[in-house]
Amino acid sequence: MIYKVLASILLLLVIIGGWSWTEYQSARNTLAVPGEQVSIDIKKGDSFDNITHKLIAQNVNIKPFWFKVVAMQEKATTKIKIGEYVLKGGMTAPELLAVLVSGKQKQYSITFPEGWAFKEILQEIAKNSYIEHTLTDSTIDFSALMAKLKVEKNHPEGLFFPDTYFFEKNTTDIAILKRAYDKMQVVLNEEWGKKEANLPLKSPYEALILASIVEKETGAKVERPLIAGVFTRRLEIGMLLQTDPTVIYGMGDNYQGNITLKDLRTPTTYNTYTIKGLPPTPIALPGRDAIVATLHPAAGDSLYFVARGDGSGTHVFSASLKDHNAAVNTHQRKAN
Structure with missing residues (x-):
């Protein structure tokens, strides 16, 4: 009788083990992201469970328990970085987690055409909702602005290279201006050396x-x-x-x-x-x-x-x- 009970328990464990293995492999290898792509915005303080619920709300094909198991296996549960991410269609759970751990966030862009005046740059920045705005019409003082940019000139006109700049959501206006200023310095000094x-x-x-x-x-x-x-x-x-x-x-x-x-x-x-x-x-x-x-x-x-x-x-x-x-x-x- 004892042998029959043990045999039954062993059989049950084998069945459970086989089912668990199948579920785990499915969680790892099944395509999780539907369609072409989805976006997820991970904010400061989001727990792994919060992130899981956000993904499910975007129709990402994951089961919370097994997704967490996969994340633990990938050592990703505590390494996910805040920010906005684009998850491409056809990604598996490990590939999805790799993006969230990488910190490679969704990119937005802003363009400053050749021939623009500085006031037009400010207008373009002001209407971009993905930029964190620290400059306002009532507080812009050229000397103070140039000090923030760590630039010795007192007037900003012409100091920013006309180009398209890619940035992550909530990048500050000052950070974008600094990049444009730095690029102008690089280009100007390169060409001055060949004059x-x-x-x-x-x-x-x-x-x-x-x-x-x-x-x-x-x-x-x-x-x-x-x-x-x-x-x-x-x-x-x-x-x-x-x-x-x-x-x-x-x-x-x-x-x-x-x-x-x-x-x-x-x-x-x-x-x-x-x-x-x-x-x-x-x-x-x-x-x-x-x-x-x-x-x-x-x-x-x-x-x-x-x-x-x-x-x-x-x-x-x-x-x-x-x-x-x-x-x-x-x-x-x-x-x-």
Whole structure:
């Protein structure tokens, strides 16, 4: 009788063991994430059970007990990091846990186009709901902002590289600006080290100022060295730059889409029709192409240029005022 009881118990243990092994293997190898992908946001203080319930709420195919067993086997129960994660469709439980342990969070993006002013950067940041906002219109003080960025300059214009930046949810606005600033420093210093000799530019910052003007004058990559050449020659001979984008920048909110003769004659610290040399700061974000063009200006004798006015975005270049006036007459007045 004892042998029969023992045999029955042994058989039951074998059955339970076999079932447990089957369940465990199923928990490890069954595809857990349905569809293309799901997202999960793990917050500070979430327990493993909380995380499990969040996954189940997203229709992830897991059984709490066996999922925890798998997690313990993978030594993942206490290693899951806070953040927002994307779990790809077709992942198994171990693969899912590996993502949560890795800390490789879901990425968002923000883009700062070439030619933007700093106020446009701030507007773009302000409307991005995935960024943690520490800057507000009422508290932004340029000196305080630059101190936060650990930048010696007092004015932020032009110091941030135009690019697309990827970031994790709740990254601060200051952190994103710091990345853009650091990238601009890398690009500017790289290109400054390869510049043409004898340029009338005393520092990388002066190159940045001129590059911002080149950026605003043309969107045609092929023309940037030509325009940089005009401004370089003007600086060399002490001729006023006389570039409209600086006038517009100096007008600020007073600019309503047109520049009058009065605007050209009204002095501001940026109006290069009335000031000699470069304005005090950049006027926009220059891209790498504009920086390269500024540091490698095209040779020639042209001192003037005027837009063709045909929608091409290109210009006619002239060496004399007489030829320039003729080009203005042909292209601008005809276009108007």
